Amino acid sequence: MTSTHEAPAPDSLSVLTGMYEAESRYLAAGGPGRASFDLLAPYFAPDVVLHQARALPYGGTWRGHDGMTRFFLAMAEAWESFEIGEQEFLATGETVVVHSQVRATARATGRELAFPVLQTITVRDGRITQVRPFYWDTATIVAAMTRP
Template sequence: MSDPDRKTSAPLAVLKGMYAAESRYLAAGGPGKADFATLAPFFAPDVVLFQAEGLPYGGMWRGHAGLERFFLVMSGTWEVFDMLGREFLATENPVVVRTHVHARARATGRELDFPILQTITVDEGRITEVHPFYWDTAAIARACAHGGSAG
């Protein structure tokens, strides 16, 4: 709990602290270049991230090591993945966040703009579960695959 962004264990405060730490992590180069220790204090050791199976990074990602692998796969999938216009729809457990994303697939160069709705559970000051819901997983998969067409 030494990170200055984690002054309280209230779910919204933890999440805002994590987003600030994520910005620092990505600004430092992200996966493979920055130290995941920037983000680790915000996540429970047994955190679970659920991604839709139809996505190039679909599946269940468990623990800190799983999150590190997830960030590596995401950075391999997307050349750009900007999370913009965050709106907190619920501020207690689970926190619900609607985010607008602008992304460019690394393999195809295709660009997409889409919303993500996430439910995020915080327990004892750490994120324990993340459930992102994508508007159109098929469009995302097509944008990332050679030979497909987005839209």
């Protein structure tokens, strides 16, 4: 008698770790507009939803792989550089909370900025289904990106 069992989906933290490694490869290959989103696609559900703060130039809701591709392009238009430094992860079930320190340079002004971001990320069946970043101070971020 044989039985077939599906392999269990990877845990949420493993999915996030893999996605951040793939994101590094994506950026090293040229990033938005140069590298293919195919490097990241396996980590995101086809119907993934990203909710960005509306106050930001790339704010709003981005849906699906096409939305994620357009989001990465919008980020590249807004930032000359965007580096994620120290990160802390807290995973429970489908939810991962990621606290990151970001250093970035605004493309329009050349201003450098360091700021924390807290993200809640939902992982189901081994893929990211929702991302919701929270910024401590969107006004400071927008000011750094805006010419006087």
